[in-house]
Amino acid sequence: MGLTPATKPSLVSYDPPSQDGWVTTRLEFLVNWGRANSLWPMPFGTACCAIEFMATAASRFDLARFGMERMSYSPRQADVLICAGRVPFKLAPVIRRIYEQMPQPKWVISMGACASSGGMFDNYAVVQGIDTIIPVDVYVPGCPPRPEALIHGIMMLQDKVRQQRSISDQQQYEEITIDPSSRFYIPAAQIDELSEPFGNSVHQTRSAP
Amino acid sequence: MSVVIPGAALPHGTPDPVTPRQIPHRGGEANPSVEALRAQFGEVIGRHDVMWGETCVWIDAARIRDVVLWLRDDPSQQYDYLVDVTAVEHRDLDLPMEMVWHLRSLPYRRFLRIKASLPMAAELEVPSIEPVYKAANWLEREVFDMFGIRFAGHSDLRRILLWDSYAEGFPLRKDFPLRGRFSRSEQLSQALSANPEAKYSMEELSIADAFHELPADMRARLGGTSTGEG
Numbered sequence: 001m002g003l004t005p006a007t008k009p010s011l012v013s014y015d016p017p018s019q020d021g022w023v024t025t026r027l028e029f030l031v032n033w034g035r036a037n038s039l040w041p042m043p044f045g046t047a048c049c050a051i052e053f054m055a056t057a058a059s060r061f062d063l064a065r066f067g068m069e070r071m072s073y074s075p076r077q078a079d080v081l082i083c084a085g086r087v088p089f090k091l092a093p094v095i096r097r098i099y100e101q102m103p104q105p106k107w108v109i110s111m112g113a114c115a116s117s118g119g120m121f122d123n124y125a126v127v128q129g130i131d132t133i134i135p136v137d138v139y140v141p142g143c144p145p146r147p148e149a150l151i152h153g154i155m156m157l158q159d160k161v162r163q164q165r166s167i168s169d170q171q172q173y174e175e176i177t178i179d180p181s182s183r184f185y186i187p188a189a190q191i192d193e194l195s196e197p198f199g200n201s202v203h204q205t206r207s208a209p
Numbered sequence: 210m211s212v213v214i215p216g217a218a219l220p221h222g223t224p225d226p227v228t229p230r231q232i233p234h235r236g237g238e239a240n241p242s243v244e245a246l247r248a249q250f251g252e253v254i255g256r257h258d259v260m261w262g263e264t265c266v267w268i269d270a271a272r273i274r275d276v277v278l279w280l281r282d283d284p285s286q287q288y289d290y291l292v293d294v295t296a297v298e299h300r301d302l303d304l305p306m307e308m309v310w311h312l313r314s315l316p317y318r319r320f321l322r323i324k325a326s327l328p329m330a331a332e333l334e335v336p337s338i339e340p341v342y343k344a345a346n347w348l349e350r351e352v353f354d355m356f357g358i359r360f361a362g363h364s365d366l367r368r369i370l371l372w373d374s375y376a377e378g379f380p381l382r383k384d385f386p387l388r389g390r391f392s393r394s395e396q397l398s399q400a401l402s403a404n405p406e407a408k409y410s411m412e413e414l415s416i417a418d419a420f421h422e423l424p425a426d427m428r429a430r431l432g433g434t435s436t437g438e439g
Contacts, residue, residue, distance in 0.1 A: 089396060089397070089399075089400035090370075090371070090372060090400065090403075092397065092400040092401050093400065093401050093402075093403055096401060122387075122388065123387050123388060123389075124377065124380055124385075124386075124387065124388055124389030124396075125371075125380070127397065127400075128393060132393075132397055133397070133401065
C-alpha cells in the first residue's frame, strides 16, 4: 500500500516513489502544524507598541509569512490576543472580557514593557502587567519592541503550539469559566446579550452549546 | 452658526501676524482686554501679569460666569473660544489652589488667561461656566475628577476619566500618593468587578438592559431631571 511507519514521530515521512502520493504523520503533528501556521491575531493596541505591531503586519516585515495577516477584530474568530501597550485599570475588565470571548484554544502575547509589567507607569492608573488579569504565553520585552522582537515572540509561540498535546490534552478545548461565586463572574448569557453577534449568523455566540 | 474669520474684527489694514521673536520673560504689552475688564467690573478684577507675552489676570472666583459672559458677548472682546479649563495646586500648602481658564478671541487674535484663587480651607467650589461655553462641560468634569473642585450649576458633574465608583480620591492633588491609596490587588479587583457598560450614560449606551445594573444615584440622574451630583 505504500504506507510506511514514520521514522521520527514528529516529522512528515514522504517518499514519492514508494508511497504513491501518500503522506503519513501523526494527527497531532498535523493539527499543531496547521494551528501554528495560521494563528489569527486579535490586536489589542493601546499605545506606541501598536505602531510597531502595525509595522510588523505591513509589507516590510510581513506577518503574512506566518499565516497571521488576517487580523481578527472579532475576538470570537481569534487565536492569539496580542496586547500591545499599557492597559489602564479602566480597560482591565474590557481586555478580560475580550479574552473570555475568544474560543479555545487561545494564546496571549504580551508585547512591550508596559503590557508585561506596567513599565515606567508605576502609578495609580495602570495595570502592573496584564498577567494579573489574563494568562500570558509569551512576553516580548522592549519599549517598544522592534518588529524583529515581536516576530521572535511569535516564533516562540509557534514552537509552543507545535509542542502541544493537542489530541490527548482535553483541557485546552474546555472553555475557562470563572467560579460563579466570584464577583468577577459574568454569566455567559449576559456576555452574549451585551456583545454583538459575529459572522453571517446571529446565532454564532460564545455561550451557545 | 456663523463663520469666524480670524482677525476679522481688527481694523482694516492691520498687518498679518508674524511669529513673535525675542519675547521678554516678564513684562511687555498687556492684553487690552484687561483694562476693559477693569473698566467694566472694577473690584472684581485683581492684578494682572504678562509672562512670555501672554496675559494672565486674577479675578474673584465668584464672578467668573459674569466675566466670561461679558468677554464672549461684548462686541469689543468676542472671546468665542474656550481653550482650556484646569487648576493648579501648589506644593506650598499656604498658597491657595488656582482655577485657570484659557480664552481666545479669534476675531481680535487675542489670548487671555484668567486665574482665580481658591482657599484650601474653604470648600473648593466655583461657578460653572458651562451655561456660557458648552465646551466647559467635559473640561470641568475633568477638573472635578482630578482635583475635586465642584462646579456650581454644572449640568452633569461626575467623573469623566476615572470610573464613577472610584473611591481613592483625586489623583492630581498633592496629597494623593502616586500609586493610589489602595493596594494593587484591591485596585485590580475593584477595576475588574466594574461593569464596562455601566460607565456610560444611557445616551451613549443603547443597551437599555444594563440600566438596572447602574448605581442608584446614576439611575436617578439618568431617569429624572439632570441636576448633577451636587
